[in-house]
Amino acid sequence: MASRADNIASTLSLANFSKATELKNRIWFTIGALIVFRFLSFVPLPGVNPLILSQLYSKTQGGILDLFNTFSGGSLSRMSLIALGVMPYITSSIVVQLAASLHPALVALKKEGEAGRKKLNQYTRYGAVLLCAIQGWFLAVSLEAYGASSGLQAVVDPGMVFRIGAVISLVGGTMFLLWLGEQITSRGIGNGVSLIIMAGIVAQMPTFASNVGQAYSAGDTGSILIISLIVLIVAMILMICFAERAQRRLLIQYPKRATQRGMMQADRSHLPLKINTAGVIPPIFASSLLLLPLTITQFAGNSLNPESTWGKIVVALNQYLGHGKPLYMLLYAGGIIFFSFFYTAVVFNPEETAENLKKNGGFIPGIRPGKNTANYLDYVLTRVTVIGAIYLTIVCTVPEYFLSMTGLPLLFMGGTSLLIVVNVTVDTITQIQSHLLAHQYGDLIKKAKLKGRMR
Numbered sequence: 001m002a003s004r005a006d007n008i009a010s011t012l013s014l015a016n017f018s019k020a021t022e023l024k025n026r027i028w029f030t031i032g033a034l035i036v037f038r039f040l041s042f043v044p045l046p047g048v049n050p051l052i053l054s055q056l057y058s059k060t061q062g063g064i065l066d067l068f069n070t071f072s073g074g075s076l077s078r079m080s081l082i083a084l085g086v087m088p089y090i091t092s093s094i095v096v097q098l099a100a101s102l103h104p105a106l107v108a109l110k111k112e113g114e115a116g117r118k119k120l121n122q123y124t125r126y127g128a129v130l131l132c133a134i135q136g137w138f139l140a141v142s143l144e145a146y147g148a149s150s151g152l153q154a155v156v157d158p159g160m161v162f163r164i165g166a167v168i169s170l171v172g173g174t175m176f177l178l179w180l181g182e183q184i185t186s187r188g189i190g191n192g193v194s195l196i197i198m199a200g201i202v203a204q205m206p207t208f209a210s211n212v213g214q215a216y217s218a219g220d221t222g223s224i225l226i227i228s229l230i231v232l233i234v235a236m237i238l239m240i241c242f243a244e245r246a247q248r249r250l251l252i253q254y255p256k257r258a259t260q261r262g263m264m265q266a267d268r269s270h271l272p273l274k275i276n277t278a279g280v281i282p283p284i285f286a287s288s289l290l291l292l293p294l295t296i297t298q299f300a301g302n303s304l305n306p307e308s309t310w311g312k313i314v315v316a317l318n319q320y321l322g323h324g325k326p327l328y329m330l331l332y333a334g335g336i337i338f339f340s341f342f343y344t345a346v347v348f349n350p351e352e353t354a355e356n357l358k359k360n361g362g363f364i365p366g367i368r369p370g371k372n373t374a375n376y377l378d379y380v381l382t383r384v385t386v387i388g389a390i391y392l393t394i395v396c397t398v399p400e401y402f403l404s405m406t407g408l409p410l411l412f413m414g415g416t417s418l419l420i421v422v423n424v425t426v427d428t429i430t431q432i433q434s435h436l437l438a439h440q441y442g443d444l445i446k447k448a449k450l451k452g453r454m455r
Helices: 004-010 014-019 021-040 050-058 064-071 087-102 104-110 114-150 160-187 192-202 205-217 223-245 281-303 309-320 326-347 350-359 371-406 415-454
Strands: 247-258 264-274
Touching: 021 160, 021 192, 021 415, 087 104, 087 114, 087 160, 087 326, 104 114, 114 160, 160 192, 192 415, 205 223, 223 371, 223 415, 247 371, 264 371, 281 326, 281 371, 281 415, 326 371, 350 371, 371 415
Parallel strands: none
Antiparallel strands: 247 264
């Protein structure tokens, strides 16, 4: 059954959009900020030869760098100032979130409310700077070493000066993206960091369409394959839209209280449990862990003897952990299921939720407050997470299998990318509807005031 807010939102007319001046300004600001992000993705690091770099990057396709390159909108393949994107911040926020659920000091800080949240956000930013500096240093060193071993030197003047300059540039680029994301969140529409990631993924759409068109023109791709590709993308989008909005609502009842008219009234609300509580974290973690050995072997492959023991291990890893291989698909599905349960257990604490309900006088009908409520919440959440893990596994493995069978190198339409794009788009549209709804209520209040003055 739809809520009152959903009913009101469904009756909103886009004719009011032209009158919502503040909303238009927010949308224009968001578009301008994303254009700045795209311009920065084409500014290369000082001391890097872009032409040779593109040749080197083509030899390492299929590893974890492809995943990060997709999220950064191609910035990593061009080695731009924002090559690392916002991934260090995402990693730092996940680590801080995990620590806030396990470390006693951070758990106490998390319970302090707004002040504790600001402190945790500050720790997240410090962690992002540290991770960005470490990743930037290893990226610069690996670029020098890999270029030298391949006979193609992408770095014009290798050495300590280049490494320090690269680290400073990459840290500055990532911090600027975080600042830009905060400006979008406060002065624009939607979550700024999420919109930047989505913009990077969507920026690959022209390349995706061009590759498909060239393959069709050359006769490598048939009409049936293109139609199947379109049908698969549409089906995945519809499935994601349905599953991401699906909830298991638990009825919460509060004791009766006297109203102004002297009547006794009991308040009721719902505790929503999302089908996919973990979001896009499970596929990101699972794919990163699986692609990490492949990336390491790609960088080390040119300097190894294939007949040696380590060389045979490298060949075996590249053979069995490639995209679409049976072992890769099996480990990928298992990793998604594992991280779905693990991350859900971290972000949702049944004991804490049950304790908060007990403090506020709320209870689930038929369930005793306290430990019994926590056990019931854990029981329901476990079964909901089973459905969510199956959904994530299908969304992420079916496109992966399709790409491996067709041979199309289209990471854009991978399950993780589709999840991010659809989730961010739905969230942005919801915020636009909220602004339109607030503008509509504002007009009603103004009309009511005018009628009151006329009387």
